[in-house]
Amino acid sequence: xxxxxxxxxxxxxxxxxxxxxxxxxxxxxxxxxxxxxxxxxxxxxxxxxxxxxxxxxxxxxxxxxxxxxxxxxxxxxxxxxxxxxxxxxxxxxxxxxxxxxxxxxxxxxxxxxxxxxxxxxxxxxxxxxxxxxxxxxxxxxxxxxxxxxxxxxxxxxxxxxxxxxxxxxxxxxxxxxxxxxxxxxxxxxxxxxxxxxxxxxxxxxxxxxxxxxxxxxxxxxxxxx
Numbered sequence: 001x002x003x004x005x006x007x008x009x010x011x012x013x014x015x016x017x018x019x020x021x022x023x024x025x026x027x028x029x030x031x032x033x034x035x036x037x038x039x040x041x042x043x044x045x046x047x048x049x050x051x052x053x054x055x056x057x058x059x060x061x062x063x064x065x066x067x068x069x070x071x072x073x074x075x076x077x078x079x080x081x082x083x084x085x086x087x088x089x090x091x092x093x094x095x096x097x098x099x100x101x102x103x104x105x106x107x108x109x110x111x112x113x114x115x116x117x118x119x120x121x122x123x124x125x126x127x128x129x130x131x132x133x134x135x136x137x138x139x140x141x142x143x144x145x146x147x148x149x150x151x152x153x154x155x156x157x158x159x160x161x162x163x164x165x166x167x168x169x170x171x172x173x174x175x176x177x178x179x180x181x182x183x184x185x186x187x188x189x190x191x192x193x194x195x196x197x198x199x200x201x202x203x204x205x206x207x208x209x210x211x212x213x214x215x216x217x218x219x220x221x222x223x224x225x
Contacts (some may be wrong), residue, residue: 001053002051002052002058002089003051003052003053004050004051004052005049005050005051005052006049007037007049007050008047016050016057016060018033020057020059020076021036024076028142039168045064045167046064046065046168047063048060048061049062049093049097051093056081058077059075059081060076061075061090063098064164065098066160066163069102069104069156069164070098070101070103070104071104071164071168072094072103073168077090087126087130088130101152102150102153102154103150103152104152104164105150106139106148108120108145110124111200128149131151133149133150133151135147135148136155137158137179138182138197139158139178139180140177140178140179141176141177142176143176145197158179165177181197181198182198183195183198183224185221187214187216187217187219188221189217190217192217194215201223209222209223209225211223
């Protein structure tokens with residue numbers, strides 16, 4: 001059985017959370033450590049939880065509460081406890097704590113050209129297996145492209161996402177948040193239908209509108225604005 005500890009009531013759990021926070025997330029995907037922990041002091045919007053199996057620390061999660069939305073900003077499991085069902089147990093605890101809220105999270109957008117594509121694909125499959133549905137919203141946050149996903153009775157708009165960022169991190173963060181446009185295409189060669197995002201569009205002098213490559217056959221497909 002997973003035991004939940006609340007950081008605002010037990011600051012001692014920082015010693016468990018901090019090393020995992022640093023090791024589990026690349027520098028470009030996390031705020032400075034002291035800033036991260038200070039964001040939970042005297043703040044009703046941001047919450048931080050440590051999760052334990054008996055006395056063993058297994059992971060943590062931080063959330064931002066905005067109106068009827070619970071945004072799961074970080075979630076990580078200690079390496080020695082991964083692939084043992086603890087990630088699902090942590091999500092189940094969050095589902096209980098915020099059963100009256102729409103749950104929202106994001107993960108790195110799946111790009112087949114990325115060297116960690118298989119890892120990211122497994123991450124997406126994990127969230128979908130645990131009841132999350134893809135939200136149409138794709139974002140660029142501090143230069144990293146994310147897919148959003150949710151559990152609840154409605155999808156989340158970019159305007160709401162902006163408000164979550166503003167309330168959780170302040171006006172400064174909004175300067176580094178952008179909505180990423182998505183497009184649909186059909187390959188002229190193998191007839192595969194697929195979606196792509198604006199950052200996937202390549203440009204050449206002889207193809208001024210840009211092009212993308214079919215994920216199935218690799219042929220160049222003209223971008224249609």
